[in-house]
Amino acid sequence: xxxxxxxxxxxxxxxxxxxxxxxxxxxxxxxxxxxxxxxxxxxxxxxxxxxxxxxxxxxxxxxxxxxxxxxxxxxxxxxxxxxxxxxxxxxxxxxxxxxxxxxxxxxxxxxxxxxxxxxxxxxxxxxxxxxxxxxxxxxxxxxxxxxxxxxxxxxxxxxxxxxxxxxxxxxxxxxxxxxxxxxxxxxxxxxxxxxxxxxxxxxxxxxxxxxxxxxxxxxxxxxxxxxxxxxxxxxxxxxxxxxxxxxxxxxxxxxxxxxxxxxxxxxxx
Numbered sequence: 001x002x003x004x005x006x007x008x009x010x011x012x013x014x015x016x017x018x019x020x021x022x023x024x025x026x027x028x029x030x031x032x033x034x035x036x037x038x039x040x041x042x043x044x045x046x047x048x049x050x051x052x053x054x055x056x057x058x059x060x061x062x063x064x065x066x067x068x069x070x071x072x073x074x075x076x077x078x079x080x081x082x083x084x085x086x087x088x089x090x091x092x093x094x095x096x097x098x099x100x101x102x103x104x105x106x107x108x109x110x111x112x113x114x115x116x117x118x119x120x121x122x123x124x125x126x127x128x129x130x131x132x133x134x135x136x137x138x139x140x141x142x143x144x145x146x147x148x149x150x151x152x153x154x155x156x157x158x159x160x161x162x163x164x165x166x167x168x169x170x171x172x173x174x175x176x177x178x179x180x181x182x183x184x185x186x187x188x189x190x191x192x193x194x195x196x197x198x199x200x201x202x203x204x205x206x207x208x209x210x211x212x213x214x215x216x217x218x219x220x221x222x223x224x225x226x227x228x229x230x231x232x233x234x235x236x237x238x239x240x241x242x243x244x245x246x247x248x249x250x251x252x253x254x255x256x257x258x259x260x261x262x263x264x265x266x267x268x269x
Contacts, residue, residue, distance in 0.1 A: 014074050014091055014183025014216050015039055016061070021070035023053075023060050023240075030056040032240040033070070038184070041214040043207070045221055045231035045248055049260050053240035054220045058186045061218075062094040063087045074183060088117055091183030095190060099169050101161045107172045108144055108157040114176035115140035147175045150212075151205055167198035171205065178209065184216045191226055199223065203230045224252050224261075236260070 016038040023031040031053045038044055046054050059065035061072060063084030072079045079087050084094075101110050148154040153171050161169055170190065177185065190206075191199045203226060210217060221227050227234060227248050234248040238260040244251045251257055 016184050016216050017071075017073045018061070019071045019073075021057070021060055021072065022068045023056050023065055024068055029240050031060060034237075034240075034242055035070075036235060036242065036245070038216045038218055040216050042233050043210055043217045043219060043231045045219055045227035045234040046237065047221065047224065047227060047234060047252070047257070047261075048237035048243075051239075052237040052260070054237055055188055056240075057237070058094065058188055058218065058220065061087075061184070062092055062186055064094065091180075093117075093177050093180070093182035093185055095173065095177055095185070095187045099166070099173050101169060101173060101176075103162040104160060106158055107153060107161050107164065107168075107175075108148065110161055110172055111144040111148060111157075111175045111179055112140055114179040115143060117180050143179050144175075147179045150209060151175050151178075167194055167201060170194065170198070170202060174202075174206070181213060182215060185218070187217070187219045189220055189222065191221060191223060199226055206230065228252065 018034055018036045018038075021031055021034040022029065034053075034057060046057070048054055056065055060067050063079070063082060063086070067080055070080070074090055074092065077090060079090060079092065082090075102113065145154070145157075148157045151171050151174060153168060153175060156164060156168060161172055164172065170193075174190070191202050194202060206217075207230060219227075219231065221230075231248050234244075234246065234251040235242060236244040236251050236254070236257045238256075243260060244254045244257050
């Protein structure tokens with residue numbers, strides 16, 4: 001019987017390219033001809049006012065929204081028509097604003113759930129606990145323990161997540177996402193609901209992990225100070241179109257971006 005594939009077989013680096021992506025709902029354009037390249041070793045902040053198309057763009061990349069036109073490529077493999085589950089197999093992983101955990105389970109068991117996205121033995125091996133299943137079990141538990149250690153939550157891994165503070169729960173969710181080492185990580189307001197200390201902790205943890213295990217990371221965030229601290233590149237959207245790209249400081253200080261975010265009265269202040 002063949003060996004179980006390593007848990008990290010999907011992951012590592014990944015170059016994501018969008019070409020003239022368009023998404024509409026009920027005839028209304030939510031994303032208009034967006035062409036961007038996202039590179040490994042880079043954390044990219046995606047900013048813009050409410051209704052700018054940020055979440056729709058992440059949904060288009062991850063397969064949760066249908067693309068009307070344009071193409072999506074990851075390491076030269078086209079993903080445009082693939083459903084979300086197949087994109088996850090290629091290494092595109094999506095995080096959401098709301099923490100979604102199994103409340104009655106431990107932090108460690110919640111992280112193990114993320115291992116299901118990796119290659120698993122066939123049902124026959126699982127039912128009869130054959131060697132491939134035992135190897136998979138050891139592999140998954142080792143990977144879960146490693147990511148818990150790297151994100152600084154190994155000391156609470158045995159506790160039910162319902163008992164943990166919100167900031168720690170957010171890290172458990174990130175560990176569940178990162179355990180399979182995605183090629184592309186899409187985060188929608190990961191710091192939502194966190195206090196200042198929790199935001200710093202999240203930012204520092206993500207930066208430290210990304211520095212050691214680089215991959216393409218795209219983060220939607222309304223906290224512009226967090227974007228300045230965490231991201232090395234920034235993309236600003238307004239009304240579904242890209243209005244600025246580049247260094248976060250330059251993008252966030254761009255007059256057109258400030259008008260879109262805050263209105264003319266702040267720009268002229």
